[in-house]
Amino acid sequence: xxxxxxxxxxxxxxxxxxxxxxxxxxxxxxxxxxxxxxxxxxxxxxxxxxxxxxxxxxxxxxxxxxxxxxxxxxxxxxxxxxxxxxxxxxxxxxxxxxxxxxxxxxxxxxxxxxxxxx
Amino acid sequence: xxxxxxxxxxxxxxxxxxxxxxxxxxxxxxxxxxxxxxxxxxxxxxxxxxxxxxxxxxxxxxxxxxxxxxxxxxxxxxxxxxxxxxxxxxxxxxxxxxxxxxxxxxxxxxxxxxxxxxxxxxxxxxxxxxxxxx
Amino acid sequence: xxxxxxxxxxxxxxxxxxxxxxxxxxxxxxxxxxxxxxxxxxxxxxxxxxxxxxxxxxxxxxxxxxxxxxxxxxxxxxxxxxxxxxxxxxxxxxxxxxxxxxxxxxxxxxxxxxxxxxxxxxxxxxxxxxxxxxxxxxxxxxxxxxxxxxxxxxxxxxxxxxxxxxxxxxxxxxxxxxxxxxxxxxxxxxxxxxxxxxxxxxxxxxxxxxxxxxxxxxxxxxxxxxxxxxxxxxxxxxxxxxxxxxxxxxxxxxxxxxxxxxxxxxxxxxxxxxxxxxxxxxxxxxxxxxxxxxxxxx
Numbered sequence: 001x002x003x004x005x006x007x008x009x010x011x012x013x014x015x016x017x018x019x020x021x022x023x024x025x026x027x028x029x030x031x032x033x034x035x036x037x038x039x040x041x042x043x044x045x046x047x048x049x050x051x052x053x054x055x056x057x058x059x060x061x062x063x064x065x066x067x068x069x070x071x072x073x074x075x076x077x078x079x080x081x082x083x084x085x086x087x088x089x090x091x092x093x094x095x096x097x098x099x100x101x102x103x104x105x106x107x108x109x110x111x112x113x114x115x116x117x118x
Numbered sequence: 119x120x121x122x123x124x125x126x127x128x129x130x131x132x133x134x135x136x137x138x139x140x141x142x143x144x145x146x147x148x149x150x151x152x153x154x155x156x157x158x159x160x161x162x163x164x165x166x167x168x169x170x171x172x173x174x175x176x177x178x179x180x181x182x183x184x185x186x187x188x189x190x191x192x193x194x195x196x197x198x199x200x201x202x203x204x205x206x207x208x209x210x211x212x213x214x215x216x217x218x219x220x221x222x223x224x225x226x227x228x229x230x231x232x233x234x235x236x237x238x239x240x241x242x243x244x245x246x247x248x249x250x251x252x
Numbered sequence: 253x254x255x256x257x258x259x260x261x262x263x264x265x266x267x268x269x270x271x272x273x274x275x276x277x278x279x280x281x282x283x284x285x286x287x288x289x290x291x292x293x294x295x296x297x298x299x300x301x302x303x304x305x306x307x308x309x310x311x312x313x314x315x316x317x318x319x320x321x322x323x324x325x326x327x328x329x330x331x332x333x334x335x336x337x338x339x340x341x342x343x344x345x346x347x348x349x350x351x352x353x354x355x356x357x358x359x360x361x362x363x364x365x366x367x368x369x370x371x372x373x374x375x376x377x378x379x380x381x382x383x384x385x386x387x388x389x390x391x392x393x394x395x396x397x398x399x400x401x402x403x404x405x406x407x408x409x410x411x412x413x414x415x416x417x418x419x420x421x422x423x424x425x426x427x428x429x430x431x432x433x434x435x436x437x438x439x440x441x442x443x444x445x446x447x448x449x450x451x452x453x454x455x456x457x458x459x460x461x462x463x464x465x466x467x468x469x470x471x472x473x474x475x476x477x478x479x480x481x482x483x484x485x486x487x488x489x490x491x492x493x494x495x496x497x498x499x500x501x502x503x504x505x506x507x508x509x510x511x512x513x514x515x516x517x518x519x520x521x522x523x524x525x526x527x528x529x530x531x532x533x534x535x536x537x538x539x540x541x542x543x544x545x546x547x548x549x550x
Contacts, residue, residue: 021139023133024132024168055143057161058165058226059164059168081497083496085454085460088457088493089158090157090158090230092491092495093226093229093230094161095225103494103495103497104497105460154454185256188408
């Protein structure tokens with residue numbers, strides 16, 4: 001199944017390719033995998049690429065938000081990239097707020113943003 | 119109003135929630151809903167299915183195609199024999215403002231659909247019905 | 253289908269079209285078959301006398317096709333089968349008529365002609381006055397039911413056109429314009445109800461993704477008044493755009509709207525607002541410039 005969570009390292013930035021329709025278990029595992037990789041590679045920035053995600057319910061969104069908070073505690077910065085329009089709409093309609101997390105159009109912009117920041 | 123049963127799906131596992139999302143997407147697309155509305159229905163279904171899995175461990179969802187005159191719609195009925203909801207009004211309101219895990223499901227789903235009906239009895243289960251018109 | 257099989261059955265009950273009527277009509281089926289060709293030809297001679305119809309029936313192939321359909325229609329009246337197939341066939345007649353531009357006012361004439369041509373045949377074929385009466389009444393009932401169906405489909409087709417047109421109007425009323433690289437302007441004209449807001453949100457978000465826009469100028473100069481619901485719709489739209497990584501500047505805030513927003517206690521802090529589109533454009537260009545400069549300094 002395409003439940004693969006791909007993790008790539010580009011210098012000190014961790015790029016996470018989030019699967020398009022993951023099981024709850026996979027979503028939870030994503031959180032663990034990301035934090036572990038962050039520590040192992042001493043990354044300073046994490047890009048969560050959700051460009052293939054078509055449906056994001058509150059569990060998925062909240063887990064991503066929590067992950068970002070955890071990344072911050074470990075000294076990293078999170079950027080969420082590539083949210084699809086329909087996901088953006090339902091997120092707002094669900095009343096979810098991504099708060100301080102930086103969200104950008106695509107991975108390119110994320111790399112630029114992190115480059116400037118870090 | 120005409121109601122045609124399209125499919126019945128069990129909610130007993132993590133995998134069932136994913137399957138419900140996929141089938142709901144297929145069924146609402148087939149009914150003719152546009153992408154944004156398909157996303158809304160699927161997201162609402164995911165919320166409600168997960169509620170059942172987490173709080174009642176087991177339940178079912180029935181999906182119906184609706185026709186009223188020339189209007190077409192979709193109806194999903196989620197049922198479980200779980201602990202039930204003590205104060206439905208409170209959950210609808212409170213969950214929304216505090217954003218805690220249980221709460222977000224119902225008020226969130228409400229904003230995504232046209233009509234939501236909740237029947238619940240403590241200790242005797244819950245039935246949530248959502249309807250979206252095209 | 254414009255009319256469901258259940259509705260059709262209900263209409264038949266309401267018109268008191270019973271098994272007796274079915275039998276009466278089937279009773280003269282054979283005689284009708286013999287006279288079918290004749291009846292249709294007479295019908296067309298009559299129709300071609302009308303100038304309006306002459307215009308539409310200009311082509312030989314159209315006339316042939318219509319005649320074929322009429323013959324089928326005519327024969328089906330007496331075949332004894334008035335269920336789903338019959339229904340679908342009748343509904344199709346209305347659809348075709350709408351497609352070739354024939355209006356209901358013409359239909360009424362045709363059905364009367366049918367009655368005029370068929371009643372003599374009934375009198376010729378049957379001897380018993382009871383029988384004759386039964387059959388004539390059965391004919392009138394089924395012709396009436398058919399008229400209802402033809403009108404229903406015609407009206408449905410018209411409504412479809414109106415629906416498409418209003419959808420088109422809605423689409424046009426939420427224009428998205430690219431005014432600069434990375435900047436798009438979305439002037440909102442008129443009041444924002446729920447469905448227009450959704451349309452605006454969808455179009456705007458798609459536009460942002462497609463053009464890789466960084467800043468959206470949401471211009472509300474054309475919005476006459478604002479209430480809490482409209483304000484909420486606008487805020488929702490802005491939040492959605494932000495999730496895609498873009499920024500929104502609201503322009504066109506008139507004195508009246510400024511007053512309403514404050515009086516209603518609507519919090520727009522965190523969102524840049526200006527009274528004119530031009531000012532908003534300036535803000536946007538500044539922001540982009542600053543980003544450019546920062547990028548160059550690395």
